Amino acid sequence: MKEAHHKADEKTYKFGMVIDLDKCTGCGACMVACMAENNLPFRKDNSDRLRSNLWMRVYKISNGRSFPDLDISFIPRPCQHCEGHGHHAATPCVSVCPATATDYSHETGIVSQVYTRCFGCRYCMAACPYHVRVFNWWDPTWPKGMSKYLNPDVSVRMRGVVEKCSFCYHRYQRAKNKAYAEERRELHEDEYQTACTQACPAGAITFGDLKNPEHKVYKLKKSPYAFRLLEKLGTNPKIYYVSTRDWVRKAGDVYLGKEGKDVTHA
Amino acid sequence: MDSASAPFDSALFPEGVKRCKFKWFLFWVAVLHGPIMVGVIGTLMCWGLALNVTYLNNNYPFGLWIAADLGIIALGGGAFFTGFLRYVVNIEELKNIVNYAVVIGVICYAAAQGILGIDIGQPLRGWFIFWHANVHSMLTEVAFCITCYFMVLCIEYLPLILENRQINKLGFFHGLAHHLHGAMPTIAAVGVFLSFFHQGSLGGVPGVLYGRPFAFREGFLVWPWTFFLAILSAIACGPCFTILVTWFTEKCAGKQLVKKNVIDILAKISGRLLVLYLILKILDTIVWVGLAKGVGAPFSSFYANQPYGYWVLITEIGILGIIPAMLLLSERVRRNEAGLIIACLLNCAGIFMNRWIIVVQTCAQPVMSFDKFVSYHPNWVEYATTLVFVWVGAVVIMLSYRYLPIFPQEKELNPL
């Protein structure tokens, strides 16, 4: 699936995140910032998480122990922008989309989703073990006047299509636009940051080019406390997490059912 | 034919057979339209109000519809496999049932496509799967092959229609039917080729999901092992479904339509293939246990959440696999009507259960340790829209049986 999407002379990036779970307070600012930035719809009753439309979802996880030994941690989970490697050369969702509505950009390492191409078969959702993909079960609507705050840089989705976190790709487009206007091609680290990164009051999210030694993420991901979700599956995700708590790191792996009774959804 | 008591549409009947009064025919068609309308309402709700009218959700992007789709296609596998046996392997006796197998196939494939038309969120853009096809996707392979094979089935069904007593009087159609018959081995061979691919691809749909240890399988070239298992399971149960529907038709018609030896051939082949399938399936399961363990998912974890306990595995492979296989292998059971039907029923239920497992249980299995297991059961909209094809299928069968010469042996078995 590795198509030459980029020209050899074009600067390429591998954007990713390092999320410090010791700092994350589960406040939810990332979720709201994401919703506001990306024109996510909302409904009168959003209490059903199984149908709720969240690109960034903060999981509240617990170590499953009893009072007073219970411990809780938060795991913000944007799209993992899996690269795949080795035996699984392609992103799980990209390879299965029948209509090429999602692809992996080798320029940025971002997994895209084109809503006008997607026809809603939801195969990609079945393929994603992180549940980052959400379906528009309803026609999105805004109460009167509310659509005024919609961001013109992100398309509003229609019913019946799958959507997910795009690493605020439009901000990359914006940054490049600015760079081009200034007749340069390379972006500085701070020129392109996602909405959640920017909003996080704890500064728990760091975003940047994972292969650029100048970028903060490059060093952070090498922390001995860093891990990735479902590392063993070989999805090669671009979100790294850092936690000094052992059980949290353990919870990041495939660790299912009864065997994983220590870790539950709190 | 006694013209005084013959139904008024008797001129359209195949030659030399008896059919019920038109009013009774009309009555049953009307009765079937009840549930059809419920299904139509469900469909319109899905299209008009969007898919929130179902119980599908982000954890279960695939539910009854996709499971049923896979199941229906497998059952419809009887069509291509009987065709294969008749025209390629040249088992002459099967000419007496191949027509009906085609009718059942047409219904199944139409059903599968119809269900997909409801299942996808943007039906108006469904054609993107062809226009913007991603060749790496199993679903693309499925879509292309199913569509092509459906056309093949229609071409196979066409001569049957043309053989209607009145249509056949028209020279052109008569000739067309004749030539189509002549070309049938070729068409059947094409159909077999296409079917192998899409049956396999449907098995591959969950098999390639390497993010889902429950579904993922290694395989041969680009195809996961489930690709081959799906083909095998489809040809092992398709004929049984043909037998079942034939038997049911006979019960409704109140007469024998196909000779026992024909049925027996199908049942015997089905049984042997089922044994082969089960051996491979068990091997696959053993290999899979190791594969899943390798990525950190212990076997027990897959059966930790009810309703998906170990019973699922035991039922699928044991009760709905080994038992029908044993029954079908025994000549004594096959000769016994009840035995044969029970075996066929178990076999078909097995295929449905297998497809439900590879589709729905795959979605049900939490992969992240902190994912919450949630259960899913379809709602009436899903059931009604899925079942609508059973009722439409029944109408199609009634029409076909009444006006088309589906059963060559009917006249011989039921002399007027």
Add this chain to the structure above:
Amino acid sequence: MKLDRRTFIELIVGFSAGAGGGFMATPVNWKLMDDMTIWSQELWPRYQLGGLKGSLPQQGKVTHADSVCNLCPGGCGITVRKVGDRATKIEGREGYPVNDGGICPLGAAGLQLLYGPWRIPSPLKRIGKRGSGNFEKISWDEAINEVVQKLGNLRQKGQSHTVACILGSDEGTVPRLFDRFLTAYGSPNFIRTASAEDTYELALGLMQGTTGSVGYDLERANFILSFGSGLIEGWGSPVRVIQAHSTWRSGDLKDRATVVQIEPRLSNTAAKADNWHPINPGTEAALALGLAHVIIKESLYNADFIGKHTFGFEDWSDSSGKTYMGFKRLVRTEYTPEAVAKITGLPAKKILTLARAFAKAKRPLAVWGRGKGTVSGSLYECMTVHALNALTGNINKPGGVSARPQVATRSWPEVERDATALSGSRRPRIDGAGSNRYPLTRYLPDRWSQVMNGGKAGAIQALLVHGADPYFTTLDSAAVAKAFDAIPFVVSFSTCLDETAYHADLILPNHHYLERWEDLPTPVGLQKPILGMLRPVVSPQFDTRHAGDVLMTIAKSMGGSVASAFPWDDYETLLKETMGDKWGSLEAAGYIVNEGYKPSAWSKAFGTPSGKFEFYITAFDQAGVKIGKDVGYLPHYEPVQPEGNPATYPLILIPTELMRLADGAVGNPPFCTKTLEETELKKNDLFVEVNPKTAADYGLSEGHHAMLETAKGKAKVLVHLFEGIMPGVIGIPKGLGHAAYDDYLAGKGVNANSLIGVVEDPVTGLSAAWGVRAKLTRV
């Protein structure tokens, strides 16, 4: 030729084939297919988007406008991204001294409040029954006339003192305008809604003799002992505290700060803390004293500070020779770890360890104020915690606690009061604050309704509410509702249809916070004085007016000395004048921060009668507070009994405050409600947290419906089994249960305030209630 069947069929088939072929040979079929696809892409935006001109979010020139957020007392700097004249996103303002780029979920969702359907489009007058939500639009002139007439009449009848104002703050020009209005008009009844500030201000006043609010130097502390404060859940200035939390979590593991949370429930703060000590709810003061015991016994306290700058630590005798017990003796005798263990439920060993760790830490800091600090709390409890800071010499030091002043602004000319104003202002306050009973307290926001219901139903004839939602946020909702019913004239200045506005007679909608100028004094808990400036980021979306302007118009229309108290043309003029020479930098930068501010040195820090930090509160006698017993002059543990009979109500209900759920004067915007966990809200029912052991006792399982009952009311709730809450304790989230606003918020859950009553603090009269007795039955 006869049209026989064959010909007919040939014609049909031939024509159809030709038609099909002919049409297929035109581009229109694929063109239509393509068009239909685009139509399916745009189907939604065109038909559902309504409010936007055209079908798409319009492109336009992108600009950024800086302002300040006032949705909570946090006062963060914000940057609003605008496209054309539309505000499209609120982001934290980089470099702002409070939040430096960070933002909380509520702040990020602010545009939903700006453009939401809950905005009040114009002045509204109630036409139906109060609480029926029936209003009619009226003009500003009519609306203002109505107020002028009603207030004029009252004043004429000599009932000016029956007018009250309830505001969310008493600092800044707008609250001061309201205060000034009351002064000129002739009423003492300016009421500020409840918060932990009420008590902490008093504690600081008594122990340190200072005015001003508490400031914590959280960033530089390295051992944080929190007595139930939801540090990362909206306590203080939320973003700032979360950023401080991140500071504690940065650097090498061994260098990181230690956070200890004392709380009966595993809140997020407790979960993120290094140590969580669940103790019996309401026993925090005892624990603080137990810790003090160990610190004193093992001489781990700051001898320099205690020795030179405190009063009442050791036993002392007055001029008459009478000996008084000092803090040391009290603590040594009464609060041994064993005794405290019995009260709190925390093993003595843990008390010892904790006390040593706290006292030996380089820069320890004890913080107080339950949850988000939205309730007043017990004075003695506050004092015990503050005493811990004193023991470690942690006053006015880096990483310590101090009484922080405001940025100075120009004062206004003295109000020249006429006779009515003078006599009215001298009348006792409705809530009893400043009376002989509660001489220290300035406002008793939870008490006025109790007073009215207790036989003084006519005490308030007119109520003006601004920047607060007392109908929703005051404890004991039923009592508040009853009191409201007795007030003939309620005026709300709210921008949104909150509970108070919903029950008002007249709504005079203020501009939204992104549409107006207003100064915002130092955010709660900050250690340095900051002055932020709200500025109009977008033009007013509706027919609204600045509350300051409206109030001045009302005053001017009343004529006489009331009018002459407001010599400014309009609010903007007043604001500029008040800011004086600071206006220039405020207008340019949007804020002023006194970076160099340092709290006074110990020698000059205390304005108490003794000139020292007082463990023994001499100010009590001066103010005429009746204390009764000797121990009452010292920080000590005085149990605040939760309301309810233990036999009827065997469990204890405590309110829990969530970062993602606004429970103050601002209703939760839809985005924030969307982030609530599945175990917090399900459809319209909220979950209460119950320990599985407790639940088992009552036959309850996860997701069961149950009836939660207290002496104040009952509500149907869902049960969430939570191992993080103490057995016998139930947690209920605050912020739900709105009846006003709209379908995105109204009708969801129950208001925790409706289940919890007021328990008056014996000294301050503020509500010291931390919970209530309850029972839970399965339904």
Add this chain to the structure above:
Amino acid sequence: MSTTEEKEQAVAENEQAKGGDEQAAEVAPVKPGTWRFLIPIAAFALGFMSHFSLGWVILPPILYAEKQQPIDFSHKLHVDEVGDCEGCHYFREDGSFSGIPELENCAECHEEAMGEDPEEAKLITEYIEPGKEIPWLIYARQPQCVFFSHAAHVKMGEMDCAICHGPIGDSDHVRPYQYNRLTKYSRDIWGWNIAGLSKNGWDYLKQADNSGEIKIEHAARMKMDDCAECHMEKRGTHDACFVCHK
């Protein structure tokens, strides 16, 4: 006689033989004739021609509706006056492109009437004085799923405006705005050729303006395939979805 005809005759005879059959009466005997084969052919031809013309001639104009621009604007005049395009169509500081100028730009010169033109009077009385933005109809507006960077194309790609927009700067009048009734998008996107064909990707539409003069006014197509084609040509890649989509 061909085999088919033999069979037809046989069928016909067969029908005749069964005179008792109620339906047989309706079936008239068919006599073979040399003209007989023309029937289906004629029917086919008729069907073909009617639908062929329906698709090519009748439907296309029905698919589109036309609107006039609010003001008849002369690019030529303005280019002469202002000197270049950048005076009105410029890059903003953030790299975004201003596109169609806002009223503010117009008002810079037209606060007071500069000439006698009734269109200018309209500009002043209907828009500048009440401060109402001019509701220009944008020929090149892309669907909302599209991200287009003028900077990338003009600054980095050094493309001439006319490649996409045609030599619009030379025009004296604005042409009518046609839009698809179904999609509401400008006809320029699909292209004026109903088949969506374009010569070398960028053929220009020839259209008569109000003066009756034939002028080249606009580029033909701006569909995704056109973008992809050029990207392929210039960059050697179709690029990832998230280059032009948002």
